[in-house]
Amino acid sequence: DADVTQTPRNRITKTGKRIMLECSQTKGHDRMYWYRQDPGLGLRLIYYSFDVKDINKGEISDGYSVSRQAQAKFSLSLESAIPNQTALYFCATVSNTGELFFGEGSRLTVL
Amino acid sequence: QKEVEQDPGPLSVPEGAIVSLNCTYSNSAFQYFMWYRQYSRKGPELLMYTYSSGNKEDGRFTAQVDKSSKYISLFIRDSQPSDSATYLCAMSVGSSNTGKLIFGQGTTLQVKP
Numbered sequence: 507d508a509d510v511t512q513t514p515r516n517r518i519t520k521t522g523k524r525i526m527l528e529c530s531q532t533k534g535h536d537r538m539y540w541y542r543q544d545p546g547l548g549l550r551l552i553y554y555s556f557d558v559k560d561i562n563k564g565e566i567s568d569g570y571s572v573s574r575q576a577q578a579k580f581s582l583s584l585e586s587a588i589p590n591q592t593a594l595y596f597c598a599t600v601s602n603t604g605e606l607f608f609g610e611g612s613r614l615t616v617l
Numbered sequence: 618q619k620e621v622e623q624d625p626g627p628l629s630v631p632e633g634a635i636v637s638l639n640c641t642y643s644n645s646a647f648q649y650f651m652w653y654r655q656y657s658r659k660g661p662e663l664l665m666y667t668y669s670s671g672n673k674e675d676g677r678f679t680a681q682v683d684k685s686s687k688y689i690s691l692f693i694r695d696s697q698p699s700d701s702a703t704y705l706c707a708m709s710v711g712s713s714n715t716g717k718l719i720f721g722q723g724t725t726l727q728v729k730p
Contacts, residue, residue, distance in 0.1 A: 510660070537718050546625060548705060548720035549661070564717070596660055600716035604649060604709075608660030 509533045510609035512590040512597050518615045525584040527612045529597030539606070540564075540572060543594040552595075555580055587616040620644050623721030624707055632730050635691040640706035640721045643687065647708040647719075650682050652691045653704045655723070664704070665691060701702045 510531045519525055531538065536557045541549040551564030553572040561572060569591060571583045584591055597609045623640045630636055633649075638652075649668055653661035665680040667673045667689075675679045679692040693700055703725045707718040 537716050546722055548621075548623070548722045549707075549718075550720070551717060554716060598660075598716065604651075604666065604716075605663045606653075606661070606716055606718065608662070610660050612656070 510566075510597055510599060510607055510610045512595075512609035514612060515610065516613045518617065519587055520617050522590055523587050523616075525587050525614065527582045527595055527597075527614070529582070530578050530580065531580075531581045531597075531607075531608060533599050533601075533607060534577075535599035535601060535607075536577060537600045538574070539598045539600070540570075540580070540582045541596045541598060541608075542566065543596060549596065552582065572600045584614075587614075589616045592616045619722075621706060621708060621721045623724055625722050625724060627725040627727060629727045629729060630696055632696060632698060632728055632729070634671065634696050636696050636700070636726060636728075638691040638693075638706075638724050638726070640688055640689050640703050642708060642719075644687075644708075644710070644719075645684070646710045648711070649709045650680070650689050651707040651709075651718070652678075652680055653705040653707055655705060657702075661705055666673050693726075696726075698728050698730050701727045704726075 539554045540552040555574045595612045598606045621642045652665040654664045670684045677694045681690045684705040703723045704724045706721040
């Protein structure tokens with residue numbers, strides 16, 4: 507089983523719909539992250555959480571919200587999806603040595 | 618101007634070639650420098666990690682950091698078809714385990730048999 511699991515892996519939705527991307531990890535790390543990857547732009551940080559009670563905005567948080575339900579679970583929501591939120595979304599955790607462990611990604615298409 | 622610039626390629630080389638991948642950056646506060654490798658339809662995985670200036674070697678891979686020039690490189694010797702992937706440079710300020718990385722755009726590499 508993967509250390510960082512994301513669901514769904516692929517999702518197509520329509521403008522204005524609410525979408526939730528879920529992430530769970532088995533590495534026991536406290537810190538979890540949501541990144542977005544777009545062609546030509548690399549990965550950009552959306553939100554991060556250092557523990558269950560600590561949520562922080564990243565570089566591009568507008569239009570997104572998150573929930574840290576437990577140490578192992580961190581979900582990303584798009585309250586009203588728009589086409590420019592079409593992207594590949596990655597959840598990650600970080601080890602004490604600074605290595606990020608990524609999930610396999612959730613590909614979201616907003617029509 | 619982006620904080621981290623990376624030539625997106627694509628870069629195509631024959632098997633056995635030496636590959637040089639590069640990133641430039643503008644923020645002199647970056648202290649931790651990483652290279653991630655991303656295969657198609659997969660998440661990135663850490664390949665090399667260096668702190669401050671200098672070289673680090675791991676098998677066929679060598680990472681170089683030149684803070685004076687704000688320039689980092691990844692060299693791949695004796696490249697193999699299995700090295701075909703997208704390579705992302707990443708950097709951070711302060712403690713390495715914040716997870717708050719600034720990534721380059723990624724360079725797509727194809728190694729042809």
